[in-house]
Amino acid sequence: MARAEDWPWSRLVWLRWPSLLPILDPGPVGADHRAEWARLQESFRRARPFGGDSWIETTAKKLGLEATLRPIGRPRKTSQDKTEDMSPLLGLGE
Secondary structure, three states: OOOHHHOOOOOOHHHHOHHHHHHHOOOOOOOOOHHHHHHHHHHHHHOOOOOOHHHHHHHHHHHOOHHHHOOOOOOOOOHHHHHHHHHHHHOOOO
C-alpha cells in the first residue's frame, strides 16, 4: 500500500472514509449538556468517581478517595485563626 490511509487498520482511514468520523464524535455538548460535561472533566482531572452525588460519596468512601471530593489546597484561615497566630508577635495574650 502506498499510503497509510489505504491500510484498513490505520488511524488515518477516516481521511478516505469520512463517514467513519462520527464514531469519534463526543456527542452533543449544548447548553443543557455543558454542566454534565464540566462534571465529567472535573471527575477525570481529580480522579474521582463520576455519577450521582450520593453514589460519588459512597464510592469515594469505599475506595478511600475522600480527598478527591475536597477542594484542592490548604483550607483558608478564619479571622479568629489569624488573630491567634499573631498574638505572640503583638504581645497579646499570655
